[in-house]
Amino acid sequence: MSDSVAVSIQRSVSVTIDGIEVAAPEGSSILQTCRSQGIDIPTLCYMETLTPVNTCRLCMVEVQGSRTLVPSCSRKIEPGMVVITNSDRVSESRKMVLELLASSVDMSIVSDELAGWMELYQVDKERFGPMAAPSSLGERETMRAGHHHKSDGSKAATVFEPVKIDNDQYVRDYSRCVLCYRCVEACGTDAQNTFAIALGGRGFEAHITTEFDVPLPESACVYCGNCVAVCPTSALMFKIEHDMRQDQSWDESRQTITRTVCPYCGVGCNLEIHTQDNKIVKVTSPLDHDVTEGMLCVKGRFGFEFING
Amino acid sequence: MDLRTSGKPASPEEIEAVESVISILERPTGTETDGKGSLDGRGIPFDNKGGHRDLLLPALHAIQERIGWISHGALDYLSLQLGVAPAETYGVASFYSMFSLEETPKTVIHVCDDIACRAAENGEPAAAMSGRWGAEGDGSGEVMWVRSPCLGRCEDGSAALVQRAGMPHRRILVAPLAADALAVELEKPVHDWANTESFRVPQRESDPSSLRLLKRVGVADPTSVDSYRSHGGYRALRRALEIGPDNVIREIKDSKLMGRGGAAFPTAIKWESVARNTARPHYFVCNADESEPGTFKDRVIMEQDPFAIVEGLTIAGYATGCEKGYIYVRGEYPLAEERLDHAIHEARSKGLLGNRIFDRDFDFDIELRRGAGAYIAGEETALFNSIEGKRAEPRNKPPFPAQAGLFQKPTGVNNVETLINVLEILEIGGLAFSNIGTPDSTGTRLFCLSGSVSEPGLYEAPFGIRLGELLDMAGGVSSPKSLKTVLLGGAAGSFVGPDQLDIALSFEGVRTAGATLGSGVVMVFDQDADLDQAILRIAQFFREESCGQCVPCRVGTARQEELVLRLSNNTVIGSRSDEIALLGNLATVMRESSICGLGQTAANAIESAFKLGLVRG
Incomplete structure (x- = not known):
């Protein structure tokens, strides 16, 4: 997002956050304002380069005069707004949201930041009881809206299902999917404009899917890998990383990252080449690079096989 | 960007169904079919903005009705014609419970097993269905049955919606449900399948003068605009056109009318902010997606007094500067939809919709939209998304509908019951209206009484009536057992105890008691209730x-x-x-x-x- 442009043409708005009066550019979100003040607010679905969808409800704060808590990522500041980010009410909500996720989704491979918040809020993923067994492959995808498997309540329902491996570039492990919508946004108007995936189903059975759950090679996917780049919980993972994790050879401590410019065309996308044992294991792009904002095309993302080979 | 589809062909019937909805559209070259419906979308300009994406639900309905389910080929064909990605179309179709994405028997019976019907049938209204048509969801025969959330026939104690696909196709709502009688009905030619039309308004017999909102129900012919007019219809619109939009809003303001959809927001404030918004066009939406368990009031109005909704919406459109209105009726209400559709056509043919209404400089028309089985579509911003051809996911607010609503334009939105109050306000004047009820909850309210009362049905009473008085109007608890509890306001409401019968049924009265009026549900449970x-x-x-x-x-x-x-x-x-x-x-x-x-x-x-x-x- 081009915050710097917004700053130059807009006025400043005064708000009170946790008792301290601060000024921020008009049009800023509460989240941007807080972060500019060094106030830590946990986020999951929010990403600087994507349109806020405020679905995870982790970044909730109190706004004076509002009956409910407010998603700081998408609420703009208004003059005189009084915001509280650190009350028990706020903490209780964040803890519960993280527990609801952790009790239904495999969150074992997440960013250090997210792991830190889970520790901070003392997330207990067993609070809702033992987790239910995985569904069979494709089972959740065929559940009809408004009809779910009735249980006796003894097990906490989960989104666990087998990993979808249907191409050589990346795998989809929806047991790890928190439905943050980031991949759908990246595949759609926020970056790639391919629209290969969408939200399907409803309620707890809602899921990310292609039409009729067809394998990716039969879908509109162009393998840019931008969905993988924005996924916060490793539900989407490059195949090389997935395979190396399977044979336990994946070791980030032995990896180096080299920043370079993609040689394929003249756009000038920056690449971060992740290497382990002198082999390329992953290619990403820096978020702060104003050409790519973290996005790449299939060539930059996956066109390194000949080097490894 | 090119649109990629699977290349799976659509059948001639599927193409015909889609075309019945979208044939009027001009489409980019390249989307013509080769007659077999087989086409690869590569090379077709596509931005997924879908200039006509709002036709997605009507077209999905057309396929579902004609074929009984939505195949991959049909979905691709529709996506291509509307310029929507197949994945997105799939996301929309799979959101709604009335669309099937796998081959399904031509006849599907949705059996209500919600709170009121379950209680009435001792917990198992669906048991008789299994005996006749096999296990729930068993699609191996000609008929399949599934359980359904509330179908809005709570006063009858059991109900079913039948969806029949093919040519002809039909949807009927039957209540009370008897499996044997339904089986007989289904033996008849499809076009003869009949809705069971009934309305229970006990005050019609006992005290007709107490009815304001329901005064025409059971009196005027719901299929005749002349009958509607001879019972006072279109006087309110005539008055509105005489006094002008600003004065209409002033009357509403004087009346202190609050929305009846559940949130109790002042109607005048909503209308005023739409009217004042300089962005164009403006839209007005009538929320007729009644699905709160225990609620059937809007259905009765739609079925028995549909012209009142057309007139109320026309006045709302006039006051707020709209040229177009939408009525979004839930898919489970076939008779209500039929009656509204007929009323809109009648009104149009009599010059009461369209250009120069009553020969004034005022153009307004109404489009009827059908939901597809999703309670959440009754949330106003989810409803906008649904009309726009998207998943009915609510939007974050702000922005509010008056700022950016349907198609991101300034939009007014009111529930059916709210809109018919507008007629009463213009008839008797805002100030006189404000004298009915309590100072803070003006007018009368519709109450849906169901469960263990002697005379379940739709009641109308001034705000402030005590819960106990309302129960007495309905003849009290029906069984020899005493009252255990009342569910007030629907599934989103709350239970109140027998010691709370003196609660005043007004917005402020129930708030004090920690309850809500919600959609006017008063569901009664006796001591035997589970x-x-x-x-x-x-x-x-x-x-x-x-x-x-x-x-x-x-x-x-x-x-x-x-x-x-x-x-x-x-x-x-x-x-x-x-x-x-x-x-x-x-x-x-x-x-x-x-x-x-x-x-x-x-x-x-x-x-x-x-x-x-x-x-x-």
Whole structure:
């Protein structure tokens, strides 16, 4: 997002956050304002380069005069707004949201930041009881809206299902999917404009899917890998990383990252080449690079096989 | 960007169904079919903005009606014609329970097993269905039956919606449901299948002068605009056109009318902010997606006095500077839809819709839209998304509809009951209207009485009537057993005890009692009622109707159902008090952090049942 442009043409708005009066550019979100003040607010679905969808409800704060808590990522500041980010009410909500996720989704491979918040809020993923067994492959995808498997309540329902491996570039492990919508946004108007995936189903059975759950090679996917780049919980993972994790050879401590410019065309996308044992294991792009904002095309993302080979 | 499809062909019938909805559109070259419906979308300009994406639901309905399910080929064909990505079309189709994405028998019976019908049938209205048509969801025969959330026939105690695909196709709502009688009906030629039309307005016999909103119900012919006019119809619109838009809003302001959809927002403020918005065009939407369990008031009005809704919406459009209005009626209400459709056509043919209404410089028309089985589509911003051809996921507010609503334009939106109040206000004047009811809750209110009362049905009473008085109007508790509890306001409302019969049924009266009027549901339970069943059904309802967008509601409603199950089966983890504390904790977070009213109210009734000791704590 081009915050710097917004700053130059807009006025400043005064708000009170946790008792301290601060000024921020008009049009800023509460989240941007807080972060500019060094106030830590946990986020999951929010990403600087994507349109806020405020679905995870982790970044909730109190706004004076509002009956409910407010998603700081998408609420703009208004003059005189009084915001509280650190009350028990706020903490209780964040803890519960993280527990609801952790009790239904495999969150074992997440960013250090997210792991830190889970520790901070003392997330207990067993609070809702033992987790239910995985569904069979494709089972959740065929559940009809408004009809779910009735249980006796003894097990906490989960989104666990087998990993979808249907191409050589990346795998989809929806047991790890928190439905943050980031991949759908990246595949759609926020970056790639391919629209290969969408939200399907409803309620707890809602899921990310292609039409009729067809394998990716039969879908509109162009393998840019931008969905993988924005996924916060490793539900989407490059195949090389997935395979190396399977044979336990994946070791980030032995990896180096080299920043370079993609040689394929003249756009000038920056690449971060992740290497382990002198082999390329992953290619990403820096978020702060104003050409790519973290996005790449299939060539930059996956066109390194000949080097490894 | 090119649109990629699977290359799976659509059948001639599927193409015909789609074309019946979209044939008027001009489409980019390259989308013509080769007659076999087989085409590869590569090379077709496509931006997924879908200039006509709002035709997606009507076209999905057309395929569902004609074929009985939506195949991959049909979905691709539709996507291509509307310029919407197949994945997105699939996302929309799979959101709504009335669309099937796998081959399904041509006849599907949706059997109501919601709170009122379950209680009336001792917990199993669906049992008789299995005997005749096999297990629920068994699609091997000619007929399949599935359970359904509330079908709005609570006063009859059981109900079913029948969807029949093919040529001809038909949807009928029958109540009360008797499997044998239904089987006989289904033996008839499809076009003869009949809705069971009934309305129970006991005041019609006992005290007709007490009816204001329901004064024409059972009196005027709902299919005749002349009959409507001879019973006072279109006087209000005539008056509106005489006094002008600003004065219409002033009358509404004087009346102190508050929205009847559940949120009780002042109607005049809403209308004024739409009218004043300089962005164009403006839209006005009538929310007729009544689906709150226990509610049937809007259905009765739509079926028995449809012209009143057309007139009310026309006045709303006039006052707020709209040229176009929408009525979004729930898909489970076929007779209501038929009557509204007929009323709109009649009004148009008599110059009461269209250009120069009553020969004034005022153009307004109404489009009727049908829901497809999603309670959440009744949330106003979800309803906009649904009309726009998207998943009915509520939007974050602000912006509010008056700023950016349907198609991101300034939009007014009111419930059916709110709009017919407007007619009464213009007839008697805003000030006179404000003298009815209580100072803060003006006018009369429709109450849907069901369950263990002697005369279930639709009642109309001034705000402020005591709950006990209302129950007396309905003849009191029907069984020899005494009153156990009343569910006030629907599944999103709360239970109140027999010691609370003096609650004044006004917005402020119920608020003081920690309850809500919601959609006017008054569901009565006697001492024999199984409240464990009732709250379990409520928990199940919210889990199944959550759109799935936000974590507190998507996972919270699932966890709530599990907790209620464990408490009711006495298979708690830890102690009962731990589980109840967790349930309370969950309720707080769902209320505080969910995006919309569904998640925010999903714990209300359940929490109140535990508080009142209706179920074991």
